[in-house]
Amino acid sequence: MRSLSRALVRFAVILPIFALAAPPVAADTAAAPPLGTITGTSAADPWLYRGSDIPRDPEWVFGELPNGVRYAVRRNGVPPGQVSIRIRMDVGSLYESDAERGYAHLLEHLVFRQSKYLAEGQAIPIWQRLGATFGTDTNAETTTTGTTFKLDLPNATTASLDESFKLLSGMMIAPALSEANIRTELPIVLSEKRERGGTAARVQDAQQAVFFAGQPLADRLPIGTEASLQNAHQAAVRAFHDRWYRPENAVIVAVGDADPAMLADEIRKWFSDWPTASPAAPAPDFGAPKAPAGADSANPVGETSVLVEPELPRSLNVLYARPWHQIVDNIAYNQGLMIDQVAQSIINRRLEARARAGGSYLLANISEDKISRSVDATSVAITPLGPDWRKALADVRAVVADALTTAPNQAEIDRETAELRVAFESSVEQRGLLPGSKLADDVGTAVDIRETVANPETVLKIFDLSRAMATPAAVLAHTRNLFTAPVIRAFYLTPQAGEADSAALHTALLAPVKGNGGARLNTKPISFASLPAIGAAHLPVRAAPTGLFEIEQLDYANGVRVLMWPTAYEPGRVTVKVRFGAGYQAFAPGDAAYAALGDTALVGSGVGTLGQEELDRISTGRKMGFDFGIEDADFQFKADTRPADLTDQLYLFAAKFAMPRWDPNPVQRAKAAAKLQYNTYTASPQGVLQRDLGFYQRGGDPRYKTPTPAEIDAATPAGFKAVWAPLLARGPIEVQLFGDFDKAAAIAALNRTFGALPSRGTLAQGNPPYPVSDPKLSPEPVVLHHHGDPGQAAALVAWPTGGGIAGIRESRQLEILSQVFTGRLMEALREKAGASYAPQVGSNWPVDLARGGAITAQAQLDPRSVPAFFEAADRIAAELIASPPSEDELNRVTEPLRQLLNRASTSSAFFMGQIEGATTDPVRIAAVRTLMTDYTQTTPQAMQALAAKYLAPGHSWRLAVIPEGQSLAVRIPAAGAPPARR
Numbered sequence: 001m002r003s004l005s006r007a008l009v010r011f012a013v014i015l016p017i018f019a020l021a022a023p024p025v026a027a028d029t030a031a032a033p034p035l036g037t038i039t040g041t042s043a044a045d046p047w048l049y050r051g052s053d054i055p056r057d058p059e060w061v062f063g064e065l066p067n068g069v070r071y072a073v074r075r076n077g078v079p080p081g082q083v084s085i086r087i088r089m090d091v092g093s094l095y096e097s098d099a100e101r102g103y104a105h106l107l108e109h110l111v112f113r114q115s116k117y118l119a120e121g122q123a124i125p126i127w128q129r130l131g132a133t134f135g136t137d138t139n140a141e142t143t144t145t146g147t148t149f150k151l152d153l154p155n156a157t158t159a160s161l162d163e164s165f166k167l168l169s170g171m172m173i174a175p176a177l178s179e180a181n182i183r184t185e186l187p188i189v190l191s192e193k194r195e196r197g198g199t200a201a202r203v204q205d206a207q208q209a210v211f212f213a214g215q216p217l218a219d220r221l222p223i224g225t226e227a228s229l230q231n232a233h234q235a236a237v238r239a240f241h242d243r244w245y246r247p248e249n250a251v252i253v254a255v256g257d258a259d260p261a262m263l264a265d266e267i268r269k270w271f272s273d274w275p276t277a278s279p280a281a282p283a284p285d286f287g288a289p290k291a292p293a294g295a296d297s298a299n300p301v302g303e304t305s306v307l308v309e310p311e312l313p314r315s316l317n318v319l320y321a322r323p324w325h326q327i328v329d330n331i332a333y334n335q336g337l338m339i340d341q342v343a344q345s346i347i348n349r350r351l352e353a354r355a356r357a358g359g360s361y362l363l364a365n366i367s368e369d370k371i372s373r374s375v376d377a378t379s380v381a382i383t384p385l386g387p388d389w390r391k392a393l394a395d396v397r398a399v400v401a402d403a404l405t406t407a408p409n410q411a412e413i414d415r416e417t418a419e420l421r422v423a424f425e426s427s428v429e430q431r432g433l434l435p436g437s438k439l440a441d442d443v444g445t446a447v448d449i450r451e452t453v454a455n456p457e458t459v460l461k462i463f464d465l466s467r468a469m470a471t472p473a474a475v476l477a478h479t480r481n482l483f484t485a486p487v488i489r490a491f492y493l494t495p496q497a498g499e500a501d502s503a504a505l506h507t508a509l510l511a512p513v514k515g516n517g518g519a520r521l522n523t524k525p526i527s528f529a530s531l532p533a534i535g536a537a538h539l540p541v542r543a544a545p546t547g548l549f550e551i552e553q554l555d556y557a558n559g560v561r562v563l564m565w566p567t568a569y570e571p572g573r574v575t576v577k578v579r580f581g582a583g584y585q586a587f588a589p590g591d592a593a594y595a596a597l598g599d600t601a602l603v604g605s606g607v608g609t610l611g612q613e614e615l616d617r618i619s620t621g622r623k624m625g626f627d628f629g630i631e632d633a634d635f636q637f638k639a640d641t642r643p644a645d646l647t648d649q650l651y652l653f654a655a656k657f658a659m660p661r662w663d664p665n666p667v668q669r670a671k672a673a674a675k676l677q678y679n680t681y682t683a684s685p686q687g688v689l690q691r692d693l694g695f696y697q698r699g700g701d702p703r704y705k706t707p708t709p710a711e712i713d714a715a716t717p718a719g720f721k722a723v724w725a726p727l728l729a730r731g732p733i734e735v736q737l738f739g740d741f742d743k744a745a746a747i748a749a750l751n752r753t754f755g756a757l758p759s760r761g762t763l764a765q766g767n768p769p770y771p772v773s774d775p776k777l778s779p780e781p782v783v784l785h786h787h788g789d790p791g792q793a794a795a796l797v798a799w800p801t802g803g804g805i806a807g808i809r810e811s812r813q814l815e816i817l818s819q820v821f822t823g824r825l826m827e828a829l830r831e832k833a834g835a836s837y838a839p840q841v842g843s844n845w846p847v848d849l850a851r852g853g854a855i856t857a858q859a860q861l862d863p864r865s866v867p868a869f870f871e872a873a874d875r876i877a878a879e880l881i882a883s884p885p886s887e888d889e890l891n892r893v894t895e896p897l898r899q900l901l902n903r904a905s906t907s908s909a910f911f912m913g914q915i916e917g918a919t920t921d922p923v924r925i926a927a928v929r930t931l932m933t934d935y936t937q938t939t940p941q942a943m944q945a946l947a948a949k950y951l952a953p954g955h956s957w958r959l960a961v962i963p964e965g966q967s968l969a970v971r972i973p974a975a976g977a978p979p980a981r982r
Helices: 002-007 103-113 123-129 158-173 179-195 199-211 226-230 234-244 260-271 331-356 389-405 410-429 436-449 456-469 472-482 502-510 592-601 612-618 643-658 664-683 685-697 709-714 717-729 743-752 805-832 863-882 887-904 908-914 923-928 931-936 940-950
Strands: 061-064 070-075 083-089 138-142 147-153 250-256 301-308 315-323 361-371 375-384 487-494 542-545 552-555 560-566 574-580 627-630 635-641 733-739 782-786 793-800 840-844 854-861 957-963
Touching: 061 260, 070 260, 070 436, 083 158, 083 436, 103 123, 103 138, 103 147, 103 158, 103 179, 103 234, 123 138, 123 158, 123 887, 147 158, 147 436, 158 260, 179 226, 179 234, 179 805, 179 854, 199 301, 199 315, 199 487, 250 260, 250 436, 301 502, 315 389, 331 361, 331 389, 331 410, 331 456, 331 472, 331 612, 331 664, 361 389, 361 664, 375 389, 389 472, 389 502, 410 456, 410 472, 487 502, 560 743, 560 908, 574 643, 574 908, 592 627, 592 664, 592 709, 592 717, 635 643, 643 717, 643 743, 664 685, 664 709, 664 717, 664 782, 685 782, 685 793, 685 854, 685 957, 733 743, 733 908, 793 863, 805 840, 805 854, 805 863, 805 887, 805 923, 805 931, 805 940, 854 863, 863 940, 863 957, 887 931, 887 940, 908 923
Parallel strands: 070 250, 301 487, 560 733, 782 957
Antiparallel strands: 061 070, 083 147, 083 250, 138 147, 315 375, 315 487, 361 375, 542 552, 552 560, 574 635, 574 733, 627 635, 793 854, 793 957, 840 854
């Protein structure tokens, strides 16, 4: 059952917002049977539910075509006008022979290149003209067990749906698998392989080989091998397609703002003639994990391996591997999953408590999953703090051993079931917000894992009926099952040669271990009623409508201002955002280490008398959050909560300002994490960019520099408090509150929390905002080096633009220009040269700063292609200056932007994001009213003028990340002259 078994993997479910939209309309189907009724296995039952007693969701309409194609359709109005189509083919990398490795993924590419109804290279332009954005609305993915083609068609009409189903049918049934198309697509696939390769891929390959030894999964990643891909030819690829792209292997899902009967008719119209001339190939055998010779129940430890990667932190992973069996997805099975999840959650909470207290590991957790229909596994993942990996392993094993010998108490169980229930309850409350794309994906996933789907009400009902089954004895039994397996395998990654070997790892796993019950937690509940008041409640001194929808502004005398928008369109969901201070601009130049530590340790430092564990306990069974982020010009707290929890959520946020706690343990833990992370940056070009890009984008501003381990070491808990205490104490606060809440009750809660804070004062009383720095313009790139794969590089060119609300229309027009640039860069580097899989161009315009924006083109490349990237970027910039884009080229950008805005505008979160800062800058309210015209109405001449203004030669800076030991020779064009054409 998709909704229950997958949701049980998490403590909470965060659902996307698509508010202001009509709830889904039930399909005209028979009523679902009562809970617990066995539906049988007759052909009359919906194909997804045969043999299961899970009550079927009556909003789905299921069908089968005579040739074997199965389909599921459903009406859903979130977002309005959109229909999401998924075609899942039951073929992935595990279906390939040795000579075919990578063919399933190669086919995914080829069907987009040319097919019965698609001319070569026309898939992207056609759907762009229909308003679908490439890469988000149109995409595909290949896994070990399946290939899924995805289309989210906005503004779906009868004509556009008919055209889309026609195109998709041709792609599946009759792709043009010519030798020319294979040769054209191969460089693109190989560039994707290169970009996904390197150190991380090497580690993944090594771990797969150990964990799935003796099974196809050990060496069957979807990307394939370069040798098999280079040897791909027309006859072999066509044979692979004919073997697996068959109607009985296809499931088509269509969900959206359309009549389900019409969607089913379209599927019948375009897929009924899919031929089934040849006999079906038998499904491959994925094998089962087996203990190696010499291993038995007394010694189940099998394959172990140690890999040395100098740039990566230590990690130790242990796999308890059991054979995968096709289950019957029924109520009893899901009840067992619930108890499994409770058992895992109890252990994970104890492991986290040990880590918070300081010890031998930074992180540790266990999880259970059924992997690629190959292994039913329990995984243990450990991040040791230092070279004593044996101690880290022993400490984690001791916590697990205690859970295996002594049952948890009922209070621990009740705590975890309360956490699970709030997630399921929220799903019921917010079922009308589920987008059609999510519902379509859920059916695809259910097919892949051979389970069913259920609506939120059914999931909650099954959970409530099962809750009493989670007794201490039952949880103990399930815990033991989780750690019972015919073979145990382990993989240790270390940066230090000689630190461990396979034999030492094998011995450590067999060493006797005594259970440690010291990690069992205090389960005594904490009540918000017992916490001190923030202060004396105060009423707002001003309340007035903003003039935008029903959004109202409240001003308090202490410097807190509130934007609130109660809506009826987001049942059960409330979002709280708190913006304060000046972000990175408030730090002194020498505070980079404390900025980095604050990003992870500020919330964990606690509130008043509540440390991390107490914060967890007080929110048990509640939907509450405490996300934190640092932006250029503000800090932000954010949480998604529920109407019943809103008052207490506001208290927690306000208490962080009124009574911050300065627990040193989270700071020390954050320091350890930062130091472990630092060396990983050099393992890949992307890592170097993550470490250094912000620093160079802002002209070498030290506040944006990633602190070194030595700088992290020099930071202290006392210094952390000295930096962060003034930032919490001073400066205006803007609270955004939107969603399903009672206005009067929310104002009363605000009066007692944010209204009760002391006067905020001004930023000038503490650290004044330091000005933002501009990057140094130069045609010669900054060259940085990484220590990873010698075949990987990254490059970017940035043309500075501006910032501030006064230029908001121009910033939106620049987004159009950057999308035009992206299309041309994709054509040059991906489609023609195969030099980069996904080059992109983006425009950033910081509304809160007077400058600092840029148009940035970037790509991951082979090092030899870096000069070609710079030349292509310069050439495209020069072409945009020299002549305007065509009307069709513009329409293929503005129509997807129009549809993107139409969908985004069904969400209150979208509008609240647009008006951040409006309590002090009301111009931002007015700017919302021009969103659609600014992003979608332009002219070729306007684009040409913007290109001339910002993309001129000499008005850029550039950066390249290449392998250590290599050099970069880039021809620098003469100032004021366009680069030579290639």
